[in-house]
Amino acid sequence: MTYSPHTEADRARMLDAIGVASVDGLFDDIPSAVRAGPWSVPPPLVEQEVRAELARLAGRNRIPEVSFLGAGVYRHLIPSVVSEVISRPEFATSYTPYQPEVSQGTLQSIYEFQSLICELTGMEVATASHYDGATATAEAALMACRLTRRTRVAVSAGLNPDYRRVLETYCSGPGIEVVDVPVDLAEGGSGTTEPSSAAEALGDDVACLIVAHPNFLGQLEPMRELADAAHAAGGLFVAVVEPISLALLEPPGDYGADLVAAEGQPLGVPVSFGGPYVGLMAARMASVRQMPGRLVGATRDVNGRKGYVLTLQAREQHIRREKAASNICTNQALMALAATAYLTAVGPIGLREVAELSMTQARHLTGALVAAGLAERRFGGTYLNEVALRVPDAARRHAALAERGIVAGYPLGRSEPALHDTLLLAATEVTTDADIDRLVAELEETR
Amino acid sequence: MSYPDDLRYSKEHEWVRLEDDRATIGITSFAADELGDIVFVELPEVGATLSQFGTFGVVESVKAVSDLYAPVSGEVVEVNEALGDSPELLNSDPFGKGWIALVTLSDAAELDALLDAAAYADETA
Numbered sequence: 001m002t003y004s005p006h007t008e009a010d011r012a013r014m015l016d017a018i019g020v021a022s023v024d025g026l027f028d029d030i031p032s033a034v035r036a037g038p039w040s041v042p043p044p045l046v047e048q049e050v051r052a053e054l055a056r057l058a059g060r061n062r063i064p065e066v067s068f069l070g071a072g073v074y075r076h077l078i079p080s081v082v083s084e085v086i087s088r089p090e091f092a093t094s095y096t097p098y099q100p101e102v103s104q105g106t107l108q109s110i111y112e113f114q115s116l117i118c119e120l121t122g123m124e125v126a127t128a129s130h131y132d133g134a135t136a137t138a139e140a141a142l143m144a145c146r147l148t149r150r151t152r153v154a155v156s157a158g159l160n161p162d163y164r165r166v167l168e169t170y171c172s173g174p175g176i177e178v179v180d181v182p183v184d185l186a187e188g189g190s191g192t193t194e195p196s197s198a199a200e201a202l203g204d205d206v207a208c209l210i211v212a213h214p215n216f217l218g219q220l221e222p223m224r225e226l227a228d229a230a231h232a233a234g235g236l237f238v239a240v241v242e243p244i245s246l247a248l249l250e251p252p253g254d255y256g257a258d259l260v261a262a263e264g265q266p267l268g269v270p271v272s273f274g275g276p277y278v279g280l281m282a283a284r285m286a287s288v289r290q291m292p293g294r295l296v297g298a299t300r301d302v303n304g305r306k307g308y309v310l311t312l313q314a315r316e317q318h319i320r321r322e323k324a325a326s327n328i329c330t331n332q333a334l335m336a337l338a339a340t341a342y343l344t345a346v347g348p349i350g351l352r353e354v355a356e357l358s359m360t361q362a363r364h365l366t367g368a369l370v371a372a373g374l375a376e377r378r379f380g381g382t383y384l385n386e387v388a389l390r391v392p393d394a395a396r397r398h399a400a401l402a403e404r405g406i407v408a409g410y411p412l413g414r415s416e417p418a419l420h421d422t423l424l425l426a427a428t429e430v431t432t433d434a435d436i437d438r439l440v441a442e443l444e445e446t447r
Numbered sequence: 448m449s450y451p452d453d454l455r456y457s458k459e460h461e462w463v464r465l466e467d468d469r470a471t472i473g474i475t476s477f478a479a480d481e482l483g484d485i486v487f488v489e490l491p492e493v494g495a496t497l498s499q500f501g502t503f504g505v506v507e508s509v510k511a512v513s514d515l516y517a518p519v520s521g522e523v524v525e526v527n528e529a530l531g532d533s534p535e536l537l538n539s540d541p542f543g544k545g546w547i548a549l550v551t552l553s554d555a556a557e558l559d560a561l562l563d564a565a566a567y568a569d570e571t572a
Contacts, residue, residue, distance in 0.1 A: 289487070289507075314487075314512040323514070 065405035066435045068365070070386045070426025071216070072133065072160045073277075074266045076244070076354060077430055078342065082268045085341040086334055100310050107308035110296040110333060113340040120243060120343075121260045122251025123282035128294035128331040130279030133263025134163040137210065137240050138170035139292045139326055140259040140281060144208035144236045146290045146325070147258075151176055153208050154201045156193040156226075157183040158215025159240060161415040167210075179206065183215065185418050191219040191379030191388065195229045202233035208259070212240040213249070217412070218386035218424060219379055220249075227256030243267050243280065243339075245384050247348070247355040252282075259283050268342025269335050278335035289315060292326030354429050358385035361427035365436050374443050378422045386426040388412060394421050397446040404442055448477065449568060451542055455558055456567035459500070459516040462542065463561065465552065470519050473546045474506065474537060477571045482508035485537045490526040491548055497521055499557050504547065506537065519557050521550035 006014075011023065020026060027035070045053065067075070086092060090105060100107060110128045117126035130136040141153045153171065155164060157180055164178075171178050181201045184190045193211055202209060209230035213221045227237040239257035241249075244266045252260045264278040265271070283291055289312065297311030317324035346354060362385045369375040375389040391397060394411050401408045413420035427436075454462040460478035464471040479485065489505040497503045497517035504515040526548045530536060536545040562570060 289489070314507045319510075320512050323512075 062402075062405075064402075064407045066438055067407040068409045068425040068427065068431070068435075068439065069407045070428075071410040071424055072162070072263060073271050074242075074244070074358075074385070074426060074428055075271050075430050076266055076268075076358075076428050078268050078270060079345045081345050082338050082341045086338050091334060091337055101307070104308055106333065107296050107310070109337050109340055110294075110331070111298055111308050112344075113336045114296060116340060116343050117280050117282055120246045120251070121241070121257075121262075121280075121282045122253025123257070123260055124253075124285040125288050125291065125295070126280065126282040127291055128296055129264070129333070129336040130281060130293060130328070131330065131332060132275060132277040132279045133240070133261065133265075134160070134166035134279075135170075135328070136261040136263075136279030136281045137163045137238070138167045139279075139328075140238045140261040141167055141176070141208060141210060142170060142174070143283070143287070143290050143292060143325070144238060144259060145174070145176055147287050148207040148234070148236060150205050150207035150235070152179055152203075152206045153177075153210060154179045154181050154198065154206050154230075154235070155210040156181045156198070156212065156215065156221070158191075158193055158217060158219070158221065159210060159212045160216045163212075163240070176207075181209070183217070185416070187378070187390075188380055190381050191215070191217045192221045192381060193226060195222060195225040198226055199229045199232070202229060202235055204234060206233060206235045208236040208238050210238040210240060213252075214242060214245060214384050214386065216415075216424075217379065217388045218383040218426075219388070220382045220384065223250075223252070223257070224255045231256065242384075244351065244355050244358070247351040248359070248384070253284075258287070264335065264339045267339035268345075269338050276332060276335050278332040278339060280339075288312060290325055291315065293329050294331050355384070357429040358427060358431075361385070361429065361431045361436070362387055362425075364433065365425060365427045365431070365439070368436050368440050369443070372440050372444060374440065375423075378419070385428060386424060388419070388422050388424050390421050391423050391443070392421060394423050397443065398423060400446045401439075401442055406439060406442055408439060408443065448571065450475065450477075450564040452564045454542070455518070455561035455563065456570075457500070457516065457518040457561055458570060459518070460571075461516060461518040463518045463558070464546075465558070468552050468555075469524070470521060470550050470552045471546050472518060472548050472550060473541055474515070475567070475571075476541045478513075479538045479541045479545070482506060482511055482513065482537075484509045485534045488530040488534045488537065488547065490528075490530065491523050493523050493526060495523045497523065497548075497550055499554075499560070506534075515547065517550075518561055519550065520553045522553070523548050523550050525549040 114126040179201050181198050183193050211221050211226050213223050230237040236258035238259045239252040241262045243262050260282040262280040264280045295311050297309050301307045315325040316329050317327050366387050375391045378388040378390045398408050398411045409423045409425035412422040412424050454464050456462050460475045462473050485508045487507040491503045499520045500516050502514040503517045506513050527546050
């Protein structure tokens with residue numbers, strides 16, 4: 001059968017009606033110099049040949065045998081129920097329908113997601129999700145500017161450098177200036193944002209202070225003091241968090257965060273190049289009308305039965321046009337559903353166990369490397385499941401280990417030259433003792 | 448439709464009631480009817496300076512969101528806090544209990560750029 005609804009005869013009639021000789025004639029206005037093509041496309045292949053070609057390409061993937069890479073994305077055990085739930089065709093194939101209230105199941109799943117994120121963060125309202133942690137962070141910055149009517153944002157250098165670049169891009173359009181707040185990078189220093197330097201960067205035109213916790217160096221930040229500094233300058237405090245850490249750490253709502261943004265990938269979404277991941281954002285109810293994106297609310301119908309609706313849509317672009325809170329209303333519904341299924345499957349005790357085991361393995365990893373004389377802590381202070389370790393000649397040895405199928409974390413020199421001798425190593429509950437032993441043995445051989 | 452004779456009107460559907468140098472501002476019954484059930488009003492802050500025909504707040508109804516445009520320039524001395532809990536006053540009594548803000552008028556000549564009741568009625572006919 002053909003999937004094309006129009007026959008040649010249909011096309012000829014339509015062209016005739018508008019007085020154009022051929023379909024190509026529709027594009028005559030486009031100068032040939034800017035047209036794409038001609039295409040150099042290989043001849044068609046039969047299915048068997050396509051499979052062989054794809055297998056050949058896939059064979060070029062280098063899948064590490066052992067990985068300590070984190071840097072914003074973390075491998076965790078994903079219970080099978082997560083893929084079972086998100087593979088259901090009702091969820092997997094459906095786009096948010098126009099007249100979304102027809103899809104009560106989809107809306108209920110998003111409402112439950114929002115409720116879980118509120119519980120995790122200690123905040124009052126969460127969005128239906130965003131593309132990823134970087135865009136959620138950038139949206140939080142824009143939201144802070146709308147709420148305070150200020151035009152600068154201060155950001156800790158401890159924020160993931162990729163997030164920092166996305167933030168810069170988002171801010172460039174509306175003309176918002178991004179001000180950096182340094183992190184103490186001294187040998188054996190805190191590796192955190194000093195509240196005094198934050199206070200220096202803040203001023204009566206700064207909408208918010210953005211701080212990651214744990215920061216990109218794995219360090220826990222003095223969030224309460226930093227929140228106080230932001231508030232003292234009349235600005236808002238944006239906490240960028242790692243969701244599994246919230247099973248152990250104080251919820252951002254408790255230390256004065258006005259906005260929370262996060263990458264939700266650790267909650268049941270597999271590590272993959274380019275995603276899809278899922279951005280989380282939560283806020284206080286008083287600022288709900290400035291939140292970007294979709295929000296699902298619970299209500300009752302005329303018969304008193306519980307139901308779910310898209311609510312406060314007047315913030316959104318299809319109603320408010322250019323004055324909408326954001327020009328992106330896309331949410332990552334399927335990945336948000338994965339997070340919902342994951343959190344439901346592991347429960348609060350399971351989540352805490354995941355966080356504790358990850359932390360324990362990171363300590364085991366650090367201890368083993370330090371005991372072997374291969375590394376030392378680059379900073380003081382506290383870390384959770386990711387740690388910055390000084391390893392002499394880090395870049396060369398990182399590359400040498402990669403040849404042996406081991407990803408020895410992220411070489412921090414790639415984003416901060418002062419840390420050229422430092423590797424950022426992550427551990428989670430899937431990191432085995434044998435993985436750690438292998439890293440120690442192989443790193444020894446690269447001396 | 449007819450409109451109160453003692454007010455001046457903008458083409459953006461706001462009204463002004465002048466008492467000495469103080470001007471009360473609201474939206475017209477025409478605007479309220481067009482918007483439908485109003486569910487939220489974002490009020491200006493007391494002390495804010497409004498400029499004629501500039502935006503100073505937002506009204507949100509079940510079907511639309513609209514900016515409020517100041518019919519005159521001036522400083523906000525009072526806002527109608529009752530609209531926080533009862534935004535529907537804009538629908539039920541737009542020229543009375545549904546007033547939005549009280550401002551000190553900075554330039555009485557600006558009133559010349561506004562319409563009288565008859566002209567506004569023509570405008571919305």
